[in-house]
Structure formats: C-alpha cells, structure tokens
Amino acid sequence: MQNFESYNPTRIIFGKDTHVQVGMETAKYAKKVLLHYGGKSLKANGTYDVVVDSLQRAGIPFVELGGVKSNPRLSLVEEGIQLCREEQVDFILAVGGGSVIDSAKTIAVGACYDGDVWDFFSKGKMPEQTLPVGVVLTIPAAGSESSNGAVITREDTQEKRSFCSDIAYPVFAILNPALCYTLPKHQIAAGGADIMAHIMERYFSTEPHTDLSDHLCEATMCTLVQELPKVLVDVQDYDAWAEVMWTGNVAHNGLLGKGRIEDWASHGIEHEISAIYDIAHGAGLAIVFPAWMRYVSHICPSRFVQFAVRVFHVDLPMADTEAIVQEGIHRLESFFRSLGLETRLSEINIGREHFEAMGEKACNGGTLGGFQKLSPADVVKILELAL
Amino acid sequence: MQNFESYNPTRIIFGKDTHVQVGMETAKYAKKVLLHYGGKSLKANGTYDVVVDSLQRAGIPFVELGGVKSNPRLSLVEEGIQLCREEQVDFILAVGGGSVIDSAKTIAVGACYDGDVWDFFSKGKMPEQTLPVGVVLTIPAAGSESSNGAVITREDTQEKRSFCSDIAYPVFAILNPALCYTLPKHQIAAGGADIMAHIMERYFSTEPHTDLSDHLCEATMCTLVQELPKVLVDVQDYDAWAEVMWTGNVAHNGLLGKGRIEDWASHGIEHEISAIYDIAHGAGLAIVFPAWMRYVSHICPSRFVQFAVRVFHVDLPMADTEAIVQEGIHRLESFFRSLGLETRLSEINIGREHFEAMGEKACNGGTLGGFQKLSPADVVKILELAL
Numbered sequence: 001m002q003n004f005e006s007y008n009p010t011r012i013i014f015g016k017d018t019h020v021q022v023g024m025e026t027a028k029y030a031k032k033v034l035l036h037y038g039g040k041s042l043k044a045n046g047t048y049d050v051v052v053d054s055l056q057r058a059g060i061p062f063v064e065l066g067g068v069k070s071n072p073r074l075s076l077v078e079e080g081i082q083l084c085r086e087e088q089v090d091f092i093l094a095v096g097g098g099s100v101i102d103s104a105k106t107i108a109v110g111a112c113y114d115g116d117v118w119d120f121f122s123k124g125k126m127p128e129q130t131l132p133v134g135v136v137l138t139i140p141a142a143g144s145e146s147s148n149g150a151v152i153t154r155e156d157t158q159e160k161r162s163f164c165s166d167i168a169y170p171v172f173a174i175l176n177p178a179l180c181y182t183l184p185k186h187q188i189a190a191g192g193a194d195i196m197a198h199i200m201e202r203y204f205s206t207e208p209h210t211d212l213s214d215h216l217c218e219a220t221m222c223t224l225v226q227e228l229p230k231v232l233v234d235v236q237d238y239d240a241w242a243e244v245m246w247t248g249n250v251a252h253n254g255l256l257g258k259g260r261i262e263d264w265a266s267h268g269i270e271h272e273i274s275a276i277y278d279i280a281h282g283a284g285l286a287i288v289f290p291a292w293m294r295y296v297s298h299i300c301p302s303r304f305v306q307f308a309v310r311v312f313h314v315d316l317p318m319a320d321t322e323a324i325v326q327e328g329i330h331r332l333e334s335f336f337r338s339l340g341l342e343t344r345l346s347e348i349n350i351g352r353e354h355f356e357a358m359g360e361k362a363c364n365g366g367t368l369g370g371f372q373k374l375s376p377a378d379v380v381k382i383l384e385l386a387l
Numbered sequence: 388m389q390n391f392e393s394y395n396p397t398r399i400i401f402g403k404d405t406h407v408q409v410g411m412e413t414a415k416y417a418k419k420v421l422l423h424y425g426g427k428s429l430k431a432n433g434t435y436d437v438v439v440d441s442l443q444r445a446g447i448p449f450v451e452l453g454g455v456k457s458n459p460r461l462s463l464v465e466e467g468i469q470l471c472r473e474e475q476v477d478f479i480l481a482v483g484g485g486s487v488i489d490s491a492k493t494i495a496v497g498a499c500y501d502g503d504v505w506d507f508f509s510k511g512k513m514p515e516q517t518l519p520v521g522v523v524l525t526i527p528a529a530g531s532e533s534s535n536g537a538v539i540t541r542e543d544t545q546e547k548r549s550f551c552s553d554i555a556y557p558v559f560a561i562l563n564p565a566l567c568y569t570l571p572k573h574q575i576a577a578g579g580a581d582i583m584a585h586i587m588e589r590y591f592s593t594e595p596h597t598d599l600s601d602h603l604c605e606a607t608m609c610t611l612v613q614e615l616p617k618v619l620v621d622v623q624d625y626d627a628w629a630e631v632m633w634t635g636n637v638a639h640n641g642l643l644g645k646g647r648i649e650d651w652a653s654h655g656i657e658h659e660i661s662a663i664y665d666i667a668h669g670a671g672l673a674i675v676f677p678a679w680m681r682y683v684s685h686i687c688p689s690r691f692v693q694f695a696v697r698v699f700h701v702d703l704p705m706a707d708t709e710a711i712v713q714e715g716i717h718r719l720e721s722f723f724r725s726l727g728l729e730t731r732l733s734e735i736n737i738g739r740e741h742f743e744a745m746g747e748k749a750c751n752g753g754t755l756g757g758f759q760k761l762s763p764a765d766v767v768k769i770l771e772l773a774l
Contacts, residue, residue, distance in 0.1 A: 001402070003402025003403060004399075004402060005400050006398070006399035007396075007399070009394075009396040011394040012393035014390060015391060018390065208626075209626035209630070211613065212606070212614075212630050212633050212634050212637065215609055216603060216606050219603050220602070222602055223598050226598065227599075239388065239595075239596035242646070246388075246600075247599050250599065255637075255642070259401070259629070
C-alpha cells in the first residue's frame with residue numbers, strides 16, 4: 001500500500017426533495033450567485049423553477065449563465081469569469097452534470113485570478129483562490145460534484161485538459177435521485193460507463209497489499225452492474241437511482257484510490273477522441289476501456305482474474321488464467337452493450353485518421369498511465385484494438 | 388434508502404514515517420499546543436520522542452497532559468480545560484487511541500465554553516466552538532480520529548456518555564501503521580472487535596434498498612476478518628497493519644451508515660458494562676454483540692442470512708434460514724475467540740447483580756437501538772444471554 005492523504009470537505013445532501021433547500025444552503029456562503037447550467041432540459045423538467053424559487057425564497061440575488069454543453073468549452077468559461085467580475089458574484093451554483101460543474105469550478109478559480117485561466121490547465125500552475133461552488137446534481141456520471149478537478153476543452157486547439165486542486169471541492173452537493181427521471185437512455189448509459197471507468201482506473205493497479213481498497217472497488221462495481229440496468233427498464237425507479245447516484249459519487253470522491261497507484265490511461269485516450277469527435281465521454285470510455293484491458297492485461301494477469309471472478313463472477317477453472325481474463329473483459333463489454341452503448345470506434349464511424357495525433361497528444365511528450373506506461377505507439381495500438 | 392448528509396473534513400495522512408511531519412502539520416493551526424496522551428507505552432516505544440522533536444523543529448511551544456486511561460475520565464478533561472485556559476493553548480494534539488482522542492475533543496470544546504462541559508453529554512447541549520484538534524493515532528479501534536463524537540466517563544455517577552457535533556472532527560489525523568508494532572495482543576484483539584462492531588452497528592438495519600452501503604460494509608468486514616489475525620501472528624507485519632488501520636478508519640468515518648437506520652444498541656449496553664467494570668470497550672463488545680444478535684435476529688432474518696453468507700461464507704441450504712443465521716453468529720463468535728477474546732460475561736467474572744440498573748441506564752428513560760427498540764427488560768434479557 002502506498003502512503004496517501006485523504007481529504008474531501010464537500011457536504012453531500014442526499015435524497016428525496018433535497019434540492020428544494022438549495023437556497024438555504026447557498027445563503028450560508030453567498031451574497032450574489034452565478035446560476036450556471038446547460039440547456040432546455042433543466043427548464044422542461046421543472047428543476048430550474050424549483051432552484052430559482054428556492055434562491056428567491058432565501059433572498060439571494062443571482063445572475064444566470066446557461067448554455068454549457070458536454071465537453072465544456074473554455075469560451076463559455078471566459079464569459080462566466082467576465083460576468084462574475086462585472087456582477088460582483090461571490091458564489092457559483094452549478095445545476096447539472098459534470099460538464100456544468102467543471103465549467104463552474106473553472107469560472108470560480110478564474111474569477112479570482114489575474115492571468116489567463118488556461119494557465120491552470122496547460123502550465124501546471126496551481127490556483128490559490130476560488131469562489132465557493134455549490135452543486136445541484138442532475139446526472140450521476142462524472143463525480144465532479146465532490147471531486148477536486150475539472151476538465152475543459154479549448155476549442156481553437158482541440159485540447160481537452162484538466163486541473164486538480166484541494167480548493168476546487170464544492171462546498172456542498174445536493175443529490176436528489178428523482179432529478180434523474182427525465183434523463184435520456186443514452187445519457188444514462190454513458191454516465192454509467194463513466195462511473196464504471198472511474199472505479200476501474202483506480203482498480204487496475206500493480207500496487208500490492210490494497211485489500212480493503214480492492215474490496216471497496218469491487219463492492220461499488222457490483223452495485224453498479226446490478227442497479228444501472230434497472231433504471232433503463234424503469235426510469236422512475238427511485239431506489240435503483242439512489243444506488244446509481246450514490247455509486248457515482250463514491251466512485252470518484254477519492255476513497256477508492258487510496259493507497260493505490262492509479263492508471264487513468266483510458267481517460268487520457270478518451271479525452272483525445274472526444275476533443276475531436278465531440279462524443280459523450282462515457283460513450284467513448286465504453287469503447288476505449290476494453291481495448292486498453294486487452295492491450296495491458298499481460299502486465300498483471302492476476303488483477304484481471306480478480307476482476308473477472310469478483311465483479312463478473314466468472315467461474316472457469318483457475319488454471320486457465322488467460323481464458324478467465326478474456327471472459328472478464330468480454331463480460332464488461334457485454335455489460336456496456338446491454339446498456340445500449342457501442343464498444344467499437346467503427347460503430348460510431350470513427351476511423352484511424354487521427355490515431356497518431358491522438359497518441360502524441362495523450363502522452364503529451366511523456367508516457368500515459370500507471371498500470372503500464374504507454375508511449376504514443378502503444379496508444380495507437382490500443383486505438384486499433386478499439387476499431 | 389433514507390435521506391442523508393455526508394460530511395467529513397478531517398485530513399487523513401496515512402503511511403510509513405508520516406508521524407515525523409506532525410510538527411509541520413500542527414504549525415498550520417497552532418501557536419501553542421496541549422500535547423495530550425496516555426501513559427508509559429508512548430515513551431517506551433519512542434513515539435513520544437519523535438512527536439516532541441517534530442513539534443520542536445517546527446518551533447511550536449507546548450504544554451503536556453498525560454495520564455489518559457481507557458474509558459477516559461471527566462476529571463482529567465476538567466484538568467485539561469483548566470490547563471488550556473491558564474496556558475493560552477489554541478490547539479490540542481492527541482497522541483494515542485480513542486480514549487486520548489475523545490478526551491482531547493472534550494477538552495477542546497470545554498475550553499471554549501463558559502459552563503460545565505458535562506452539559507454536552509447530559510443535557511443535549513450542542514457545542515458552538517472548539518479549539519482545533521490534531522491526532523497521531525497509535526491504536527486502530529475507536530475510529531475517533533475522524534469521527535464527530537467523543538465518549539467520556541463521569542466517575543462519581545458511573546455514567547459513560549457521548550456527544551456528537553460537526554465541529555468535533557479533528558483537522559488532521561496521522562495514521563502510521565508501524566506505530567502499532569508495540570501494542571499488546573489483548574489490546575489489538577479488543578480494538579479489532581471495536582472496529583467490527585462499528586461496522587455491524589450500521590450493517591444491522593431494517594432499512595431496505597441499501598445495496599451499495601451493504602456491499603461496502605461487507606467489503607470492510609471481510610478485510611478485517613482476513614487481515615487482523617495476521618498482525619496477531621506477526622505484530623510487525625506492516626502490510627496487514629495498513630489494512631487493519633485503514634479498515635478501522637473507514638469503519639467509523641461515517642461512510643458505512645449512509646442511507647441506513649443505524650442501531651448502536653450493543654454499544655449502549657457495553658458502555659454500561661465498562662462504566663462499572665472498567666473492561667476494554669472492544670472486549671465488552673465481543674461479549675455483547677453475539678448476545679444482541681441472538682435476541683433480535685427474528686426481527687429480520689434475511690439480514691442475518693446475508694451477513695452469514697457474504698461475510699463468513701456460510702453455505703448451508705438456503706431453505707434453512709435459522710441454521711444459517713445461527714451459524715453466522717457462531718462464526719463471528721469463533722472469530723472473536725480466535726483473537727483471544729472472551730465472549731461470555733461469566734468468563735470475565737461479571738454476574739447479573741447490576742443487570743437491572745444497566746438496563747435502566749442504557750435506555751435512559753426511553754428505548755435503545757434502531758434495529759429493534761429495546762426496553763430495559765430487553766437489555767436485561769440480552770445481558771442474560773451474554774452470561
């Protein structure tokens with residue numbers, strides 16, 4: 001087990017009707033709020049009205065910035081920073097999924113910084129101050145509601161980059177599973193793949209003596225595999241949504257990686273795909289992860305055996321290591337397909353034309369990943385396995 | 388699943404040699420420290436010297452108060468409060484296990500309160516201010532290093548009571564598994580029973596739809612059952628200690644109870660035993676818990692079947708519910724006995740003479756526990772089953 005630090009100060013407020021209290025929670029921190037969100041669905045499903053009503057009842061003035069898209073854009077972040085300065089905003093309320101939250105976190109650090117906010121993404125500069133951020137989560141997927149990071153896409157250079165800092169944890173995150181009832185099926189499925197990937201990026205580690213953390217990862221993956229299909233059958237199944245939403249949070253609040261060397265190569269490769277093709281991040285991960293697994297499993301087959309046996313209950317003879325490894329990967333792929341996701345690039349009409357550029361960008365002059373350190377050529381081979 | 392809040396701001400610093408940096412960590416909060424600890428073992432094993440040296444190198448002046456015993460006493464807390472005021476202490480550093488940490492937390496709130504600190508334990512009064520508390524943990528058991536509560540014994544009335552408050556979370560807790568190498572075997576075993584009990588108090592819940600949280604509890608219990616015996620065989624097995632120490636923290640940092648109705652009857656009953664007989668809290672729990680399980684299992688047998696199957700791998704025919712339930716309890720008891728713990732009051736020379744008084748005190752004018760609401764008469768019957 002590696003030495004580690006564990007710190008997560010976000011207050012999670014979880015359950016039925018909890019978003020009604022967002023005004024009261026916000027009032028603990030805010031004099032003037034930037035209400036940040038995506039698009040039409042929030043207004044169509046009534047969540048927007050409840051949040052606005054709650055802010056008004058709490059007597060908190062706010063300005064609005066909607067229009068966040070998946071793979072959130074630097075240009076909108078810059079608009080948000082400008083707006084915060086002009087309107088003397090002291091709190092950002094993100095109502096949405098990971099894209100909205102990441103955009104909000106970036107506006108929050110950018111508003112307190114004299115330079116270019118992209119410095120935090122491109123130059124390894126650490127933000128020193130932030131406006132506090134609160135969250136009403138509407139899509140369980142990214143885990144950004146209680147993570148310390150954000151991912152932003154810069155349109156002019158097709159770069160998708162992230163920053164991490166302890167000051168980026170939201171001060172609160174409200175998780176009401178009933179807010180998920182109106183999500184489209186493809187978005188639910190892609191979100192599920194993102195959650196699964198957050199656990200697997202931590203789980204596939206060559207670090208020995210991580211028994212508790214192994215068991216916790218497996219517990220979380222088993223729950224997701226069991227509960228996610230239920231909400232695709234009945235999108236108003238509160239109990240199943242509660243499991244999925246809580247799973248999505250635990251998957252990425254930091255706990256499951258403690259003491260481990262994490263990987264994150266599949267995320268890195270997927271970021272290059274969605275930076276160019278603008279597909280949903282989770283949909284891309286469902287394609288990249290099985291290919292990555294097939295490419296690297298030889299490094300530490302026992303880890304893939306444990307995954308197959310404990311998460312997907314493969315019960316082939318233990319002597320036949322390679323068959324167990326492959327069956328585990330196959331069952332993961334079958335799980336993604338059962339959700340309605342594609343698992344090959346060719347199925348979403350992506351060919352090999354940008355593979356070399358993706359490999360170079362993903363490795364960014366070095367190597368990618370912790371399980372096996374990948375070169376640009378390795379990344380290309382993984383992308384070829386994903387075709 | 389119940390609605391819930393999840394909040395835990397304690398920074399955990401975990402791993403080899405981490406206690407050497409305690410001075411640097413403390414310097415972030417403190418001008419003058421009360422160094423609070425137990426007794427001789429801390430000086431004999433060298434931990435005291437390392438901590439003092441680290442404080443001195445960081446240039447932080449401190450005063451000392453040792454002498455904390457298991458089942459920590461109100462009288463020493465009052466002495467600590469007095470000392471903090473006289474010496475203008477602004478930070479308490481607890482070096483020890485749960486007793487030292489609970490004593491430190493209570494001194495910390497008492498030093499900021501004009502009234503009698505026992506008000507927080509007896510009158511349901513909530514503390515509004517505290518001195519910050521830091522921890523160097525030397526015994527994995529109580530989980531107090533990142534919990535929001537403290538348990539104190541008032542000698543003159545033989546009362547053992549607790550308080551809980553969000554302000555009671557330590558600001559940091561340093562967990563170096565190597566500091567456990569000098570623990571006596573009985574203390575290791577009793578600590579293990581305490582950890583197991585912290586999980587079981589949460590696990591035995593009649594609340595439906597707690598699948599993730601069930602799996603996380605089971606993951607944590609399985610790890611403890613697997614790893615704790617290893618440190619009793621080789622007390623210098625770092626890897627096993629790391630698992631046990633991290634398990635002890637996860638067991639009581641709040642995560643495992645989210646969405647559940649927790650029980651805590653066994654803790655309540657045990658507090659009455661150790662308030663009178665001054666046995667180790669964990670040793671008492673190893674006796675009370677199996678008796679409690681036998682008394683209440685009829686309320687929700689499926690929960691006890693799940694425990695037996697998933698934690699102790701009982702594989703009797705599923706039709707024979709009662710046999711599975713009893714075998715699960717039997718295996719828990721065997722686990723405690725394998726650690727060298729007694730599982731009957733008669734084995735530690737405790738008879739029934741105070742049972743009625745214990746029942747009354749444990750229920751404190753109402754009922755005890757969440758799984759089955761126990762009356763004083765129920766508590767007496769459980770104590771009789773434990774004889």
